[in-house]
Amino acid sequence: MSAIATINSDTSQINIEAELVFYGKYASDDLAQKIVLEINQMWNEPSAKLQLGSRLFDIVFDIKFECLDNSEVLLKVLKNKDHAVNFIRIEDKNIAERSMMGFGLGENSGHWLISDQLGESTTAAHEFGHALGLPHPDQLDFRFSGNPPIMVPRGTLVDADFQWNPLAEAGAIGGTMRPIFRRVRAGEVLQVLKNMNPESKVNVKIGKLTNQLFDEMGRPVALNQDLTFE
């Protein structure tokens, strides 16, 4: 995902803005609304603040969406230079067998699966974090520290209440993190803005523009050769 962070001195806010352009067989306004609601709610929940110079700024996420058909998305991607715009195809399967955001961190192009219960499972908010450049944490034992952070992957150790099965032994079947219990932590929000220094006065671009489209199965489409794709 790419995004733009804008420092607004009048309101003491840093606004992180992104537009998710959805396409593919399962891209609908209903689903897109659920996804964007989950991302905005989860990433705004910790009410993270960043000190710049002598002032404290509230960090506010404002993520929007639109759904386009294949010919519309093609026109848009070919001329896109806007760091706030991301292209995400939504299907029921792909060759990676999971929702993904390109092939590296911070790309503005993805292929997501409805089987990840987008908008009601924390997966969209987790992918959003990857897309803004956040990796999984190095250590994957979050026992005795409350709800696990949004960027932990499946298999992470957590307190019994946050396991698939609270009665399972830690690490055994059912004894790992149930994704629905992940929460964005303020530290994760600050990690997104780690390149914003105290002298920053203008917009900061987050992530990079790969402007890649994917076919139905998640294979990259070569945009300069063929102006139609399925």
Ligand SMILES: [Zn+2]
């Ligand atoms: Zn992940």
